[in-house]
Amino acid sequence: MSDASTDSLVLSDIGVTFGGLTALDGVSLSAGSGEIVGVIGPNGAGKTTLFNVICGFIRPDSGTISYRGQAMGRHQPHVLAKLGIARTLQGVGLVPGLNVVENVMLGAQGKTRSGFASAVFGLPRSSREEMRLRAQALELLGELEIAEHAWKMPTALPYGVQKRVSLARALIADPTLLLLDEPASGLSSDDMAELGQLLRRLRDRMGVLLVEHHMDLVMSTCDRIVVLNFGRVIASGDPDVVRADPEVTRAYLGEEVRTAEGGPGA
Amino acid sequence: MIKLRLPGWARLPRQPLLRHLLFGAVGVAFFYVLSISLSDFNDFQLGEVGVYAIAIAGLSVLTGVNGQISLGQGAFLAVGAYTLGELEVHQSINLVLQLLIAVAVSALVGLIIAVPATRLRGPYLAGMTLLLALALPFLSDKYSSFFGGDQGLITLPPNAPGSIDPQRWLTWIQLFCALLVVVLLANVLSSRFGRSFRAVRDNEVAASLAGVHVARTKVIAFVISSACAGLAGALLVLSTGVVNTGEFPLSLSIYLLAGMVLGGAGTLTGAWWGAILVVYLPNQWSQSIANAFHANHLVGANLAVIIFGAVLIVVMLAAPAGVQGGLRWLGHRLVTVSTGPKPAGNISVTLQDQPVSKQDRDGPESDRAATSID
Numbered sequence: 001m002s003d004a005s006t007d008s009l010v011l012s013d014i015g016v017t018f019g020g021l022t023a024l025d026g027v028s029l030s031a032g033s034g035e036i037v038g039v040i041g042p043n044g045a046g047k048t049t050l051f052n053v054i055c056g057f058i059r060p061d062s063g064t065i066s067y068r069g070q071a072m073g074r075h076q077p078h079v080l081a082k083l084g085i086a087r088t089l090q091g092v093g094l095v096p097g098l099n100v101v102e103n104v105m106l107g108a109q110g111k112t113r114s115g116f117a118s119a120v121f122g123l124p125r126s127s128r129e130e131m132r133l134r135a136q137a138l139e140l141l142g143e144l145e146i147a148e149h150a151w152k153m154p155t156a157l158p159y160g161v162q163k164r165v166s167l168a169r170a171l172i173a174d175p176t177l178l179l180l181d182e183p184a185s186g187l188s189s190d191d192m193a194e195l196g197q198l199l200r201r202l203r204d205r206m207g208v209l210l211v212e213h214h215m216d217l218v219m220s221t222c223d224r225i226v227v228l229n230f231g232r233v234i235a236s237g238d239p240d241v242v243r244a245d246p247e248v249t250r251a252y253l254g255e256e257v258r259t260a261e262g263g264p265g266a
Numbered sequence: 267m268i269k270l271r272l273p274g275w276a277r278l279p280r281q282p283l284l285r286h287l288l289f290g291a292v293g294v295a296f297f298y299v300l301s302i303s304l305s306d307f308n309d310f311q312l313g314e315v316g317v318y319a320i321a322i323a324g325l326s327v328l329t330g331v332n333g334q335i336s337l338g339q340g341a342f343l344a345v346g347a348y349t350l351g352e353l354e355v356h357q358s359i360n361l362v363l364q365l366l367i368a369v370a371v372s373a374l375v376g377l378i379i380a381v382p383a384t385r386l387r388g389p390y391l392a393g394m395t396l397l398l399a400l401a402l403p404f405l406s407d408k409y410s411s412f413f414g415g416d417q418g419l420i421t422l423p424p425n426a427p428g429s430i431d432p433q434r435w436l437t438w439i440q441l442f443c444a445l446l447v448v449v450l451l452a453n454v455l456s457s458r459f460g461r462s463f464r465a466v467r468d469n470e471v472a473a474s475l476a477g478v479h480v481a482r483t484k485v486i487a488f489v490i491s492s493a494c495a496g497l498a499g500a501l502l503v504l505s506t507g508v509v510n511t512g513e514f515p516l517s518l519s520i521y522l523l524a525g526m527v528l529g530g531a532g533t534l535t536g537a538w539w540g541a542i543l544v545v546y547l548p549n550q551w552s553q554s555i556a557n558a559f560h561a562n563h564l565v566g567a568n569l570a571v572i573i574f575g576a577v578l579i580v581v582m583l584a585a586p587a588g589v590q591g592g593l594r595w596l597g598h599r600l601v602t603v604s605t606g607p608k609p610a611g612n613i614s615v616t617l618q619d620q621p622v623s624k625q626d627r628d629g630p631e632s633d634r635a636a637t638s639i640d
Contacts, residue, residue, distance in 0.1 A: 055475065057471070076474070076479075077471075077474035077475055078474045078475075078477050078478055078479045078480065080475065080477070081475070081476060081477025082477065086475070087475050089471065089472060089475070093469060093471065093472040093475075094469070094472065095464060095465045095468045095469050095472060095473070096468050096469075097464045097465075097467065097468045098461060098464055098465065098468075102461055102464075105458075105461060106461055106462070106465050106472075106473070106476045106478070107476045107477075108477075109458065109461075109462060109476050109477035109478050110476075110477030111477075112458050114457070114458070116454075116459065116486070119453060119454050119457035119458065119459050120450050120453055120454055121283075121450070121453065122281070122282055122283025122286065122453035122456075122457075123283075126457050126458075127281055127282055127283065127457075129458075130282075130456075130457065130458065133458075169476060173476075173477065
């Protein structure tokens with residue numbers, strides 16, 4: 001549960017309302033390094049809103065967020081990368097005007113050091129950094145087995161490949177916490193199995209906070225699961241506990257958890 | 267497709283700076299030969315092409331690469347021009363310093379405008395910059411003692427060394443500045459800044475999550491654009507000999523935007539095509555068309571606007587990516603035809619579709635389509 005250790009993201013008592021609608025109501029959760037935390041819940045439960053609050057796109061009306069013991073007040077999204085938090089977007093969220101390598105290199109923006117002057121005059125400081133990033137990007141693409149698409153434009157690629165590119169863009173920043181917004185939506189079952197393996201490998205290097213509809217993936221990879229419904233945490237704990245929770249079952253319209261929400265996510 | 271492997275010496279250098287300098291050197295040689303084979307008047311116009319290429323290249327970075335539409339580029343030309351004019355009045359420092367100050371002042375004005383302006387999007391930004399272009403003449407009316415009123419400020423062409431014709435010397439200065447600006451902009455576009463410009467244009471949310479400071483990136487692009495315009499304005503009034511608001515009407519801003527789109531938005535080579543259109547279309551070509559139909563010169567002046575609009579429509583229909591985009595497409599077609607048929611169903615991606623060989627791995631060759639001088 002929300003044991004406020006120093007290397008984790010801690011949200012306490014977050015509340016968000018849009019007009020009269022309560023999107024999040026007293027949500028508390030934590031995600032530390034070396035663990036995969038899943039956030040699940042029916043559509044409209046507030047999962048993406050929660051991510052947007054973490055990322056600074058939405059200001060919570062109440063509650064606090066801290067990362068590694070440092071309070072994040074009115075932070076802007078681009079600050080996140082510097083703090084070591086990377087996020088993939090629902091869908092793919094790639095930049096259509098950049099090729100695959102450049103899309104991946106974009107993710108390293110937070111750790112670039114060369115300044116504007118060295119860029120204008122094409123100084124080695126800038127071009128060496130670019131070469132290093134490019135090599136790093138290509139290496140990551142190789143790791144994700146999509147190196148042959150490196151120089152293509154992203155819109156021409158299959159959906160599954162685009163998803164991997166967006167994952168590579170998040171990983172190039174060497175994040176200490178990775179926020180994944182429905183990484184499995186639209187993936188084939190083979191791709192999803194590979195994603196599961198990848199997530200388990202990533203656990204050694206970083207913490208993962210995962211919003212996902214696919215229960216198989218969530219149940220098999222997550223160390224802890226937080227269930228949201230109507231903006232409130234209705235259950236949390238390890239997968240077996242959550243699976244057995246009657247309120248969770250009810251939230252999914254009385255269906256069995258395993259089969260609910262099987263299709264591609266919204 | 268047959269992949270041509272050029273020998274090492276015939277390939278473009280991998281370092282972006284060296285590659286861009288190579289293009290710059292070719293440009294210097296080209297314009298040198300061109301200018302010594304031209305008459306005085308053509309020299310003057312060639313210099314103008316260089317000047318407008320600077321202004322359009324800056325606009326291309328702002329609008330084509332960063333996605334911010336500006337209708338006020340002419341106003342920043344005026345800022346650079348008046349700065350140079352004021353410096354000429356006090357007549358003591360050398361030209362390089364004058365130009366640098368003109369760039370600095372217009373960059374500063376750009377910065378002041380950019381901080382609020384870059385919070386606006388699309389038509390709202392266009393509206394605000396349009397206002398800037400419209401407000402300018404009133405400013406010079408109101409403070410006519412400082413801005414020289416209707417007469418404006420007088421500028422003198424720089425002294426040419428030795429026996430070089432002064433007009434030709436000025437043309438060389440203008441063209442050299444243009445090539446220098448294009449090389450520097452090419453450096454920026456092939457750096458991480460170019461990448462964030464494009465990312466902000468296409469997907470602000472993704473850009474910010476990748477760590478790009480969206481607002482700051484927009485301001486940088488705006489300041490680059492206004493600095494370029496300032497330099498262009500300063501260089502322009504060196505050859506016209508006078509700085510007044512009549513030199514910078516609203517139509518200039520619109521011509522520059524149209525020239526940028528026609529040449530190929532977001533490409534630096536396209537800026538040259540756009541500049542050629544801006545210089546020759548309103549002045550010469552429309553006049554000769556009017557003469558061909560025995561119409562008087564007033565018809566010629568109005569014809570320019572009509573022809574510009576017609577050309578804009580035709581180019582947008584035939585080559586939506588502008589002249590440069592059209593040439594690139596044509597060149598690619600020719601290469602494809604000469605190297606035999608391609609596998610079917612792959613046509614739309616071939617421009618960027620290059621196999622990754624060991625040599626290419628850390629080389630920027632393959633992203634040249636997106637980031638280099640063209």
